[in-house]
Amino acid sequence: MRKMLRPECPDWLAENQSRWTQTYCQRREQNPSANFAWPQHEGRKINHNLQQLLGESTDGxxxxxxxxxxxxxASRDTIDHFKPKEAYCTEAFTWExxxxxxxxxxxxKSNRYSDNLLRPDLLDFDFSSYFQFNYRNGHLEPNPLADEEKQQQAIETIRLLGLNEHERPWARLSELNKFTCLSMDKQRELLGTFNYRFLMEMELQDQ
Ligand SMILES: [Zn+2]
Structure with a gap:
């Protein structure tokens, strides 16, 4: 997880969110298993607008x-509801x-949620304040120097997002290995094209 700066809520969302929210919550009330569908704005499904806007802030x-x-x-881009829309229908179109x-x-993550789940756009979020990287096995771990609350947040975030599952630890090690093979100039030039930039940024800080 890397610090993200959230852009301003777009006007088209601010202007329509209460209407879209009301419609969705009413549908859920009538039929609790009703499917969610992104509404359209000016002939375009709004998830495409959101993908573009949020993608600019995370550089893809x-x-x-x-x-x-x-x-x-490389991967399908999707818009995730931080608080799941099924359990929190009033948050289905909330920008944050x-x-x-x-x-x-x-x-x-699916429909899972915990109050401990970390948001990358938290004002004081910083990878090292919550996590450390295990260079042997590629796992993310809670930073043992962080206070108890932050460690719990890190543990829950790793669990709910499955950050140490599947091939992800291996993928992080492999990406870091590719990065460290580059010259320092190339590292700075190509940083944005790498996955897991929080690891590369720690490397650059150490240089
Ligand atoms: Zn992901």
Whole structure:
């Protein structure tokens, strides 16, 4: 997870969100298993607008794992509801509840949520304040120097997003290995094209 700066809520969302929210919540009330569908604005499904807008702020990376670059080709880009829309229908169109996510994070997280789940756009978010990287096995771990609350948040975030599952630890080690083989100039030039930039940034800080 890498710090993300959230852009301003777009006007088309601010102007329509209460109407869209009301419609969705009413549908859920009538039929609790009703499917969610993104509404259209000016003839375009709004998830496409959101993908573009949020993708600019993450430079085409997943907001949760910072992988999947470039989203849309290396991994399908999806808009995740941080608080699941099924349980929190009033948050279905809340700007702060919407994050660009890769397929893997979206599938693992699914409808799960905890108040401890970390948001990459938290004002004081910084990878090292919550996590450390295990260079032996590629796992993300809670930073043992962080206070108890932050460690719990890190543990829950790793679990709910499955950050140490599947091939993800290996993928992080492999990406870091590719990065460290580059000259320092190339590292700075190509940083944005790498997955898991929080690891590369720690490397650059150490130089
Ligand atoms: Zn992801």
């Amino acid at each position: 990376h997943c907001s949760y794992c910072d992988g999947g670059f470039p989203l849309g080709s 509840n919407l994050y660009l996510a890769c397929d893997c994070c979206q599938q693992v």
